[in-house]
Amino acid sequence: MSSIAHFDADAFFASVEQAADRRLRRRPVAVGGGSRGVVCSASYEARAFGIHSAMPTRRALQLCPELTLIRGQFELYERFSGQLFDLCEDFTPHVEQTSIDEGYVDFRGRAGGPEVAIGILRAFDREVSEWLKITVSCGFSSQKRIAQIAGKANKPHGFTIVPEGSEAAFLEPLGLYHLPGLGPVTTRRLGQIGLRSIGDLVRVGPDILYPILGKQAEPLLELARGQDSQPVTTEAPQPKSYGEQETFDRETGDEDQVERDIKGLLENQLRRLRAARQTARTLGIGLRYSDREYAQASHSFPEPSNLDPVFLPRVRVLMKRAWQRRVQVNQIRVQLSNLYPAWIQNDLFDETQLRARRICEVGDDLNSRFGKGSLMRASQL
Numbered sequence: 001m002s003s004i005a006h007f008d009a010d011a012f013f014a015s016v017e018q019a020a021d022r023r024l025r026r027r028p029v030a031v032g033g034g035s036r037g038v039v040c041s042a043s044y045e046a047r048a049f050g051i052h053s054a055m056p057t058r059r060a061l062q063l064c065p066e067l068t069l070i071r072g073q074f075e076l077y078e079r080f081s082g083q084l085f086d087l088c089e090d091f092t093p094h095v096e097q098t099s100i101d102e103g104y105v106d107f108r109g110r111a112g113g114p115e116v117a118i119g120i121l122r123a124f125d126r127e128v129s130e131w132l133k134i135t136v137s138c139g140f141s142s143q144k145r146i147a148q149i150a151g152k153a154n155k156p157h158g159f160t161i162v163p164e165g166s167e168a169a170f171l172e173p174l175g176l177y178h179l180p181g182l183g184p185v186t187t188r189r190l191g192q193i194g195l196r197s198i199g200d201l202v203r204v205g206p207d208i209l210y211p212i213l214g215k216q217a218e219p220l221l222e223l224a225r226g227q228d229s230q231p232v233t234t235e236a237p238q239p240k241s242y243g244e245q246e247t248f249d250r251e252t253g254d255e256d257q258v259e260r261d262i263k264g265l266l267e268n269q270l271r272r273l274r275a276a277r278q279t280a281r282t283l284g285i286g287l288r289y290s291d292r293e294y295a296q297a298s299h300s301f302p303e304p305s306n307l308d309p310v311f312l313p314r315v316r317v318l319m320k321r322a323w324q325r326r327v328q329v330n331q332i333r334v335q336l337s338n339l340y341p342a343w344i345q346n347d348l349f350d351e352t353q354l355r356a357r358r359i360c361e362v363g364d365d366l367n368s369r370f371g372k373g374s375l376m377r378a379s380q381l
Helices: 012-020 057-063 074-091 113-132 144-153 167-171 184-192 198-204 206-224 255-275 308-322 351-370
Strands: 004-009 029-032 039-042 068-070 095-099 102-106 136-141 159-161 241-252 278-289 294-305 329-341
Touching (some): 004 144, 012 029, 012 039, 039 057, 057 068, 074 102, 074 294, 144 159, 241 278, 255 308, 294 308
Parallel strands (some): 136 159
Antiparallel strands (some): 004 136, 095 102, 241 329, 278 294
């Protein structure tokens, strides 16, 4: 029998801030932008005032005037994330990281059955609390996505076990929002026809669901019945970076042309990033000299973004830092890494950022409809 656990750090960014600064503990804390930004993460003390992720910070301060608002320290969060997964891998090597603060553990190969696996998971939970001073919510099941649902069902610091054979009974009373893959728009449409729990989906069956869910109906019904065959994979399916390289037909020493070509590759990857609803915090640029030696330089921004005006001005600086030798180059590469969901952009409502986002969206739409290069910056001509 499989023994699979899911763990999810509670209010991760805000909890890390409280762990790093004991003066913030047991106080309402939110990580986010200035008065025109949004909340990226809210401590549970802040959530008691109705504050939540993606809320405008202006509204959050209205709800809780004593709220401590902190600009995101993403390098700090990445360091804590590394320590979190290092602790996890001390207990088992079979770990799938799905985000900066969330993952799965497969206890395959462990003697002693579920009882031993649960004991190991409890030990991991204690270690995280004692060493990192944050908490995780854990779910345990014989099936991967059931463990995920269980882990998120009783936050914060929940520990939910779903014994084998009880999956359907566990899922039956839960709200539809607990079901992975079911977004808020679809959930509202199902609610309009009286379907509000996972058990409701099972009772009405595919004939009622297909007009709303389409091909998604059968897989979701299978999961709603407590049946999931997805395995834990140590190689995450989502890319950890976006990158592209180009090899020149002829070696060149023309810095202006190389800069234009690098910016072209970067714009391609930023479009991919926006299409995937992700942002990046680190830009890397690589050059290959004519003697095949490789040079690179990178820069990590204070906050993640997916907007061209944030990244493009940095290209010249990084190119000059990498291109130290007076030798021609024959290959270039760009890479965007340290990825985050797209809504984690602190200045989401800042006028300058809004204008830049609109321009990028128009460019993405035109290039999608009429082909790459339909809309280009003047500097690329």
